[in-house]
Amino acid sequence: MNEIVILSGKGGTGKTSITAALAVMAGKDAVTADCDVDAADLYLLLKPDFSKTIEFYSGELAVINQDLCTRCNKCADVCRFKAITYVVNHYQISTLDCERCGYCEKICPTRAITMQERKSGNVYISKTKFGSIMVHAMLDVGAANSGKLVAKVKNEAKQIATSKKKHFILIDGSPGIGCPVVSSLSGANYVVLVTEPTLSGLHDLKRIYAVIKHFQIKAGCIINKYDINKEQTIEIQKFLCGEQIDHLADIPYNPSFSKAMVEGKAIVEIESPLKHVMEEIWTSIKERTN
């Protein structure tokens, strides 16, 4: 089984659009996992059916037991986030403002405040419109993505892929290089980097590649919209060459990407000059991961 993680460093390079295309081409032989949970929009293109829901708990939230509370106001005094307010004879904690620092729990003289596990969202196991399996998540309002949630989504995908003997797990990772990205990398066999020919595209590509290099995972790169700045494309190609990153493809700018997105489809579902480019990319990835 091959675990392929799609990353970009910089956001907005086309990572999710390309993941959707790969998922369509891989068909039922792949389990797709959307680990970019802060901006989980792969579902817009793959149309999963949300058939199984698993509640996800992460982090803590301060909760007041009103029976023990003596209304001394100490908690509201120390809360620097102003999350505790006095409303009609009792104190209440705003779940959006509480930063879970636990100071109120420490200071409460009657131990009326306790930190309790917080439900931060749902993980879903779905069938996509193509019949393939997709694991994805939705965060509740104010909740943040975490390495823990990414690990959960990935582990579910891995279990399904193992038990159903699938050949691929396609993982749409988060932009950046933080905790969720590191978590999405563990266990990966190959990383597909999606970049664009801009200064920040290259800068962030270098940052994410430093993380991948640390874990000694083989990587390939797609330069999306390569023809909007050919000088910068050459700079990126030089970097790929110097680091021995597989140069998977240069995708030209083409409005059909947006057209497909507006229709809620992956790029390979509509007729466009990019269809065969994407097919070549998938063939190339398969060859390199075999």
Add this chain to the structure above:
Amino acid sequence: MKIAFTSTGVSWDSMIDARFGRTEYILIYDDETQQLTAVNNSSVKNEAHGAGTATAQKIYELKPNVLITGNGPGENASRAIKQLNMKIYIDAQEMSIKQAYAHFKNGKLKEIKI
């Protein structure tokens, strides 16, 4: 010599956990006493963030001479465990603890310098 494994279970037949920070267990094998002991890492696994450095802290307290794992510790965790002068071997994720130990003994695991 003490050898630490990141593991998905508590026995010789358990698989190596590819993850360092969010590993299920840390298994320690002491080849002098021939004892295999398991340290449950679920408290760290449930941390939303900072799992790598928290597991590094545990490894630091256990002070093994060798670590056998999957992808290897990330940058922050590496910096923390550098002081241990512990040998680190990676890419054992497809093996059981027993197989990984045999590979280590035969010098077949990939060592990394941090």
